[in-house]
Amino acid sequence: MIKKISLLFLIMISLISCNESLKEKMNGLWILEEIYYEDKDYLDSISYKIVKIDEKNIMIHSTNEINAEWDIIQYKGIDTLVINSNDKIFKGKFELLFALDTEDNSVFCKLLGEKTIIILHKIDLENLIY
Numbered sequence: 205m206i207k208k209i210s211l212l213f214l215i216m217i218s219l220i221s222c223n224e225s226l227k228e229k230m231n232g233l234w235i236l237e238e239i240y241y242e243d244k245d246y247l248d249s250i251s252y253k254i255v256k257i258d259e260k261n262i263m264i265h266s267t268n269e270i271n272a273e274w275d276i277i278q279y280k281g282i283d284t285l286v287i288n289s290n291d292k293i294f295k296g297k298f299e300l301l302f303a304l305d306t307e308d309n310s311v312f313c314k315l316l317g318e319k320t321i322i323i324l325h326k327i328d329l330e331n332l333i334y
Contacts, residue, residue: 226276234324241293
């Protein structure tokens with residue numbers, strides 16, 4: 205019985221640390237590269253295309269700024285970003301996928317929702333050239 209409890213505890217700790225690592229990866233400034241809602245391209249309807257993500261909030265700088273709370277969970281065994289927003293395009297559960305651009309080592313994030321697909325490109329503030 206103690207072995208089962210220990211194993212369960214280790215699994216819970218690894219899931220928590222994995223979620224914390226994903227949350228750290230999400231924090232920062234992102235450029236909105238693509239956004240589709242119900243197969244319609246919405247990128248041109250968003251004026252500034254800058255997304256700021258901190259520990260609890262997502263802010264999309266646009267004509268109408270969109271603020272939302274977020275969290276990362278395991279949903280059906282998949283890393284999932286949950287966004288709580290009043291905006292129908294950004295609200296919901298999104299499968300969370302990351303990719304690395306091998307040319308400049310920049311990070312891309314693809315969010316796959318039921319009706320929405322979002323592709324973000326992380327801004328590397330440490331190596332930003334003015």
